[in-house]
Amino acid sequence: xxxxxxxxxxxxxxxxxxxxxxxxxxxxxxxxxxxxxxxxxxxxxxxxxxxxxxxxxxxxxxxxxxxxxxxxxxx
Numbered sequence: 001x002x003x004x005x006x007x008x009x010x011x012x013x014x015x016x017x018x019x020x021x022x023x024x025x026x027x028x029x030x031x032x033x034x035x036x037x038x039x040x041x042x043x044x045x046x047x048x049x050x051x052x053x054x055x056x057x058x059x060x061x062x063x064x065x066x067x068x069x070x071x072x073x074x075x
């Protein structure tokens with residue numbers, strides 16, 4: 001991708017529920033890189049972000065329950 005990285009590169013993994021637009025994701029990537037440059041002196045070229053989306057039934061917020069999962073019918 002022709003990006004000159006330094007030995008200071010960082011990887012950021014984000015897991016979130018699906019549904020955001022590509023524009024929102026791009027804005028998130030840009031803002032993360034901007035804030036890291038401003039507040040931690042990390043070059044934007046060294047910020048690698050991996051976003052993983054999944055569906056709401058893949059989340060449990062405690063008690064071993066998938067609180068957002070929809071009941072499946074037996075038909």
